[in-house]
Amino acid sequence: MTEMKWYNEPATWNEQAGVICVNASAKTDFWQKTHYNFIRDNGNFYYQEVKGNFTVEVKVIGNYQALYDQAGLMIRENENIWLKCGIEYVEEVQNVSVVVTRDYSDWSVVPLLQPSNALWLRLERRVETVEVQYSLDGKNYQMLRLAYLTLAEIVQVGLMCASPQGDGFSVVFEDFRITQS
Numbered sequence: 724m725t726e727m728k729w730y731n732e733p734a735t736w737n738e739q740a741g742v743i744c745v746n747a748s749a750k751t752d753f754w755q756k757t758h759y760n761f762i763r764d765n766g767n768f769y770y771q772e773v774k775g776n777f778t779v780e781v782k783v784i785g786n787y788q789a790l791y792d793q794a795g796l797m798i799r800e801n802e803n804i805w806l807k808c809g810i811e812y813v814e815e816v817q818n819v820s821v822v823v824t825r826d827y828s829d830w831s832v833v834p835l836l837q838p839s840n841a842l843w844l845r846l847e848r849r850v851e852t853v854e855v856q857y858s859l860d861g862k863n864y865q866m867l868r869l870a871y872l873t874l875a876e877i878v879q880v881g882l883m884c885a886s887p888q889g890d891g892f893s894v895v896f897e898d899f900r901i902t903q904s
Contacts (some may be wrong), residue, residue, distance in 0.1 A: 770881030785813035789889025797883035
């Protein structure tokens with residue numbers, strides 16, 4: 724696997740035998756303008772650069788505590804063009820969440836009626852399109868979103884977490900893999 728690097732490295736994290744444990748930094752987020760009229764680009768993002776089409780997958784186990792605590796996958800061209808998805812904790816409910824940003828962020832959520840111990844995510848990039856899929860058991864996936872993102876040939880792909888309102892939280896990423904197609 725290509726060497727990964729941090730954008731906004733958290734104070735505490737480790738990687739051992741394919742398991743990446745992170746303490747999301749306090750008061751961090753990725754967001755551009757829409758609705759809240761603020762810009763945040765200080766979330767934790769552990770990534771590698773990927774060229775062309777690919778599929779990226781991961782299992783996420785988070786100890787969500789504060790409003791908007793979030794963890795999952797991210798595909799990023801720059802601070803104005805990116806997609807993040809995963810669990811976002813809102814009013815004590817875990818939501819499967821996708822934010823697509825092309826200068827302005829949008830946000831879609833599906834509340835989980837019963838909190839899940841883990842969430843499996845799969846993103847498939849085909850040229851400019853990204854399909855977001857999730858699973859509660861690691862076997863049965865359903866599509867959450869199909870979005871236009873970018874025509875850029877090379878994008879940053881990896882693990883994202885943030886704690887916009889909180890003091891941070893712990894998250895474990897397992898079985899992270901990128902498959903070129």
